[in-house]
Each structure stands twice: as C-alpha cells, then as structure tokens.
Amino acid sequence: MSTIGDISYRTKWILSKRYIQAIIVIALAGVFELDGNIVKDSSGTFPTDWGALFDSSGVTQPLPQGALDAHWVNDGPHAVTDLTTFTTGSKDTLDIANAGWQCTPSGNLTPKDDILHAYSFAIVPQFGPRMGHLLVYGGFERFTNNGAGDLGLWLLQDPTVACSSTKGAVSFTGAHAVGDVLFVGEFSTGGTVTTLNAFKWVGGSSPLMNITATGGADCRTAPDTANYCSRSNTVSISTPWSSQDKTSGPNTLATAEFFEVGIDLTGLFGSNAPCINRFIFDTRTSPSVTATLKDYAEGALATCPTSTISTTVLRL
Numbered sequence: 231m232s233t234i235g236d237i238s239y240r241t242k243w244i245l246s247k248r249y250i251q252a253i254i255v256i257a258l259a260g261v262f263e264l265d266g267n268i269v270k271d272s273s274g275t276f277p278t279d280w281g282a283l284f285d286s287s288g289v290t291q292p293l294p295q296g297a298l299d300a301h302w303v304n305d306g307p308h309a310v311t312d313l314t315t316f317t318t319g320s321k322d323t324l325d326i327a328n329a330g331w332q333c334t335p336s337g338n339l340t341p342k343d344d345i346l347h348a349y350s351f352a353i354v355p356q357f358g359p360r361m362g363h364l365l366v367y368g369g370f371e372r373f374t375n376n377g378a379g380d381l382g383l384w385l386l387q388d389p390t391v392a393c394s395s396t397k398g399a400v401s402f403t404g405a406h407a408v409g410d411v412l413f414v415g416e417f418s419t420g421g422t423v424t425t426l427n428a429f430k431w432v433g434g435s436s437p438l439m440n441i442t443a444t445g446g447a448d449c450r451t452a453p454d455t456a457n458y459c460s461r462s463n464t465v466s467i468s469t470p471w472s473s474q475d476k477t478s479g480p481n482t483l484a485t486a487e488f489f490e491v492g493i494d495l496t497g498l499f500g501s502n503a504p505c506i507n508r509f510i511f512d513t514r515t516s517p518s519v520t521a522t523l524k525d526y527a528e529g530a531l532a533t534c535p536t537s538t539i540s541t542t543v544l545r546l
Contacts (some may be wrong), residue, residue: 235236261355262367264380264492266421266448266461268469280349280356280369280490281470285299288471289349298352298533301492301509305527306346307474308373311337316523317399322382323437323519332401333393339525343513344373346473348527350449350509363496364503364533370468370511373478375419375486379462380521382512383410383491389417389507406431409504409538413458413491415447416517419485421464423448425517428458433505435464438519441498442521449492457497496532505534 263279271280275294286289288302317332324330348370355361368383391404415426426447427514429438446452449459467488469481478484495503510528516522
C-alpha cells in the first residue's frame with residue numbers, strides 16, 4: 231500500500247463472537263502520517279502530523295528537520311459570513327487575472343461546501359526513499375458530510391494571489407504562471423477518496439495539461455510509486471484546535487469531514503519542480519475542471535527558501 235514519504239499500512243483483524251475489529255497500524259519510517267486524522271500518533275519526530283505542526287490556536291510550531299514552511303488558515307465558523315467564496319463564473323480553466331477569478335461574501339453557503347480550516351506543509355526529507363524530494367502536504371475540514379466532498383487544491387507560484395470581499399464581487403490579485411499545479415478530487419460520505427486527478431497550468435486555449443498518470447486517489451490503495459495520494463476520515467476524529475461542525479460536539483469532525491493529501495513535486499516534475507508560494511483549497515459542484523467553484527481557503531506556502539548573501543568588508 232502507498233504513502234507519500236514511505237508510510238505503509240498493516241491491517242490486523244481480531245475475531246470475536248460479536249464483531250470483527252480492524253486496527254490500522256502506521257509504520258514509523260515515513261515523513262508524514264497520511265492516516266485520515268489530525269493528531270500525531272508516532273512518538274518520534276517522524277512521521278509528523280498536523281497536530282504536531284500547529285498549536286491549539288493554529289500557530290506554527292518549530293518544524294522538523296528538512297521542513298520548509300507550514301501554515302494554518304481559519305475559514306470558519308459556519309455561522310459567520312464568509313468573505314472568501316467564489317462568484318458564479320469563476321473557473322479553473324480561466325486565468326486568475328483580468329477578472330477570471332472573483333470573490334464575494336456569502337452567508338448562505340451549502341453546508342457541505344463550507345470550509346472550516348485549511349493547512350499546508352512543505353518539506354525536503356533527509357532520509358528514506360524520497361530523500362531530497364520536495365514534498366507538499368495539504369489538509370482541510372468542512373462543516374458537514376451530507377454529500378460527497380468535491381474539492382480542488384491549487385499550488386500557485388505567484389505570492390500575490392488573494393481575494394477577500396465584504397460587499398459585492400472583487401477580482402483576485404495575481405496571475406497564473408506556467409507550472410502551477412491543480413488537484414481535483416472527490417471523497418464519499420464514508421470517507422473513501424474515489425477520484426484525485428492532477429493538472430499543470432500551461433496557458434493558452436487549453437490551459438490545463440493532465441498529469442494524473444503517476445498518482446493515486448486513496449493512499450490505502452495507491453501504489454508505493456504514486457507521486458500523490460490522499461485520505462479522508464472514515465470515523466469521527468478530534469481536532470486540537472477549536473472547530474465546530476454541524477452535528478458533532480466541539481472539536482470533533484464526523485466521518486468524511488476531513489481531507490488530506492501528500493504530493494511529491496520532484497516525482498512529478500523532476501528537477502523542474504515549481505516554486506510554490508500560495509495554496510488554495512476550494513469546494514465545488516463536481517471533480518471536474520469546469521465545475522462551479524464554491525468556498526475557498528487561501529494561505530502562504532513557500533517551497534523555495536530565499537538565499538541570503540552576506541559580505542565582509544576588510545579595511546587595510
């Protein structure tokens with residue numbers, strides 16, 4: 231079975247007179263726990279998880295060796311007017327610039343499309359089969375699970391891409407760059423990822439090039455060689471930060487209200503991996519690049535550290 235960062239899964243079945251209990255054990259030789267929950271289950275530094283990267287307020291904690299960046303974004307709660315939703319007509323196939331993407335406030339988002347939090351993490355591991363590769367991870371929470379989760383994740387190079395509106399439609403700042411990456415997927419109400427496709431922005435009349443061939447949908451069934459795969463939660467899970475869904479108690483997400491993905495950008499692009507500076511998670515009407523876009527959560531994610539040059543002046 232697959233994992234990005236060499237996380238494998240072993241299922242042990244315990245028989246009793248009344249039931250069969252499945253226990254999923256995570257091997258501790260990987261980079262990140264793509265296991266369908268937020269808490270860190272391992273006792274060592276690796277594999278890490280969202281609950282170890284951010285504190286209860288979403289503040290980024292000291293990052294492990296090889297890590298480049300990590301960000302946590304609040305897009306809730308559901309009861310508050312959301313200032314970051316797409317206007318009707320915004321599409322993945324349109325450029326961001328020239329009013330291709332626009333945002334507007336909304337107080338009546340469809341509950342299953344409302345994002346509560348989103349987060350990102352980038353690392354170049356110093357060990358394992360993907361040592362030296364640029365790995366990116368993303369995750370988000372939604373308000374309710376009364377319908378399949380259709381989502382998109384943009385990894386963008388332009389650091390100025392952003393939009394927020396308190397009244398009416400506003401155009402996004404920034405623009406696409408050749409090499410921007412889009413992931414479009416769907417997960418069921420039971421927490422199984424059924425679809426996850428990848429695209430590269432190339433511009434022109436057919437701006438998205440399909441690069442799905444080397445990826446996988448659900449990490450539990452994707453091959454070990456997959457350059458990306460994802461998980462949703464198949465059971466109720468807890469959050470280390472304040473979060474409120476539609477039906478659960480505080481800080482609890484019901485089945486299929488959490489999604490996470492791991493991506494090997496080096497595996498996808500070789501030595502030409504793009505320098506990512508922004509991430510955007512969105513919800514949508516279908517796992518199609520022509521779907522109507524709904525809610526979104528945006529944040530920073532710097533995968534190419536900036537170099538500093540120091541000089542020493544000698545006076546003779």
